[in-house]
Amino acid sequence: MLAQSPDASVGSPKFAPAPFAVPDPFCALTGHAGLVTSEFSYRKDEEIYGEDEPAEYVYQVIRGAVRTYKLLSDGRRQIGAFLLAGDVFGLESGIRHRLAAEAIIDTTVRLVKRSSLEHAAGVDVHVARKLWRMTAGELRHAEDHMLLLGRKNAMERVANFLLEMDRRLDGAGMMALPMCRRDIGDYLGLTLETVSRALSQLHGEGVLGFSGARQIVLRNRQRLRNMDA
């Protein structure tokens, strides 16, 4: 399903190494095991891999943003996660990807062969442990998200989303959301209209400020935390 094979850039990366120091996820693995990694880029809305497609690579976002999702036959979509710079995705213990992945905006990823990671895990128990911990981290997020999807109302979901994004992509006041309202809705189990109304209400209450629909500054995090239930 890949339009171009990631192999194309192995050994001759199309992009220079990321200029910033990536925290660890890959480094903890590749550093230890001396694995070969490469880089690859995807344009906005380009598919990275499809649901149930063989899991040949594991990915780390260098620049950009990615959504993973499942589809029902009639087009209903549930986004499982948003992946931002530094995040690892596509890691499977089984043979196939359980969710599809697409670039939300133009995105560059680092990638490593699943088979080489598997091999490293068989040799180095620290690698094996790291793989387990990463999957457990995804599970934790999924468990929290089940509570949100099954039992929280629209405002609680949106407040939770804002706090999650604030924690993950912010740093200095303003956050620049890479995803559209429909993506947010499909992540939160809501419609894009309901997301928009919730954001408008929060704006009206002074809890957040806009500079363009996707440039948001949180003015009262404690209020949001109280709303998150």
Next chain:
Amino acid sequence: MLAQSPDASVGSPKFAPAPFAVPDPFCALTGHAGLVTSEFSYRKDEEIYGEDEPAEYVYQVIRGAVRTYKLLSDGRRQIGAFLLAGDVFGLESGIRHRLAAEAIIDTTVRLVKRSSLEHAAGVDVHVARKLWRMTAGELRHAEDHMLLLGRKNAMERVANFLLEMDRRLDGAGMMALPMCRRDIGDYLGLTLETVSRALSQLHGEGVLGFSGARQIVLRNRQRLRNMDA
């Protein structure tokens, strides 16, 4: 939080070894590593461990059934999974349990210390791999369940639930559900009344038969599969 310490039964199990051959989950671990396991029993509705409690043990259901769940401060509850005979639960890569666990009915579990599993994983890469695979299996279930909670309607959720239970606890025609309607609702993100109405409708359509509210026989699995979307 345990009313009685599981240690009490180490070396002198209160219950004879299960008379049937348990497939593998524990055996794949304990057999390999020669770990010490013990048994313990819980009565209906008894807490096995609480949310955020230190994860001292890993459990396998011998007889009975268990629910894991998260609570919101106002009492709303999301059940993450039902565990039936043979199922492993309470396995964490981190230090604490992310969901609470309770016996749905009188239940006997086998248990092993988390620390000894950790140790075994550090020595035997096969154990490490097995732990990873088990967590990945839980993640897969959670991902499927997010789609259900975020995007499926009531009838689709109930149909999905029936097929899941049919697959997991049946064998010969009739299935005996251990959980009440409220539990099913809290698993599916619905109210108990909505669950009841969906089951009644399926009964009226001849898709399933009752012999008592919790004794259900599926008469048309294909129809259910079509309903599951």
Next chain:
DNA sequence: CGTCCATTTGAGGTGGATCAACCCTAGTGG
């Protein structure tokens, strides 16, 4: 036989979905 829950069923309310304009902004091309 009576009590206690679990379950079913009914009636009515509501939060979020749906349908439909309208607006805003970024990008495009004249």
Next chain:
DNA sequence: CCACTAGGGTTGATCCACCTCAAATGGACG
């Protein structure tokens, strides 16, 4: 530089699937 356009976002009006509240029924167990 500006008019035009397209896609994303907002807002309004209405609908309906599911929730809530209430009552009746049924089954298990003393």
